[in-house]
Amino acid sequence: ASDILNTDGPSAILFTYFLRIPTEQVRLGVWNDGEWRIADGNECTQRRAGPRYVIIACSRAFIISHLGENLTFFTAMQNASLIDELTTVKKGIELPWWTYMSSGFLSFSMVFVVFSNICCIRRKHVLYCKSLHVLINLCVSIFSLCVAFTLGVNKVFDESICILDGALIHFSFLAAFYWIMLAVR
Incomplete structure (x- = not known):
């Protein structure tokens, strides 16, 4: 034995x-x-x-x-x-400061692009309403991807938050891909 x-x-x-x-x-x-x-x-x-x-x-x-x-x-x-x-x-991994900074910079850049296009459109009336709609939705999708990844990666040990974050990232990626296809069309 x-x-x-x-x-x-x-x-x-x-x-x-x-x-x-x-x-x-x-x-x-x-x-x-x-x-x-x-x-x-x-x-x-x-x-x-x-x-x-x-x-x-x-x-x-x-x-x-x-x-x-x-x-x-x-x-x-x-x-x-x-x-x-x-x-x-059983606690999340602390991300380095530059991860938050790069995600914030990308998010700020997208918001800046949307607002600058809105200002240019009102002055020149060059871009159609549909193109503006596509651009705004594309930026919102990519912004939600950045936020979901950055905030969700800290909750990897909480199963419900991990599942919710995975679904949000998946949906945001598909939405961004959809808006890119509409912009190309």
Whole structure:
């Protein structure tokens, strides 16, 4: 019975993984029930096999417990301490300041283009109402894409917000594509 729990004995199951970036922080990741989980140190141990390969030995009890009815994936997770920290805290990733600045600049540029075209149209009456309608809707679609991505990426661990944000991004992309096709026509 103790042999089934042993990660160093002959009954241990071995996984060999190639590491793209050599690092010491490698642990076995298990995909189960819709999320990644890092295997504990008493369930699996790590052995190095050169600078680019790692061998992870797991006890038979660990493998048997994770090979149930559901499909289970195993992978070597590099920087496992960072992944472990992200999955236990369950909070969003803080984006760098330039991401917010570039999204704001793009949004401001689109608003500026719309207002400058409205001012030029009123003076010259060159652009038709339909073209103005297409331009405004295109800018609104791209603006909603920027806002949805920038604000939604911070909520990746909240499933309902993630689904809502994904739907908004999908709809905004399709709307922008539709307005581009109308503008070309």
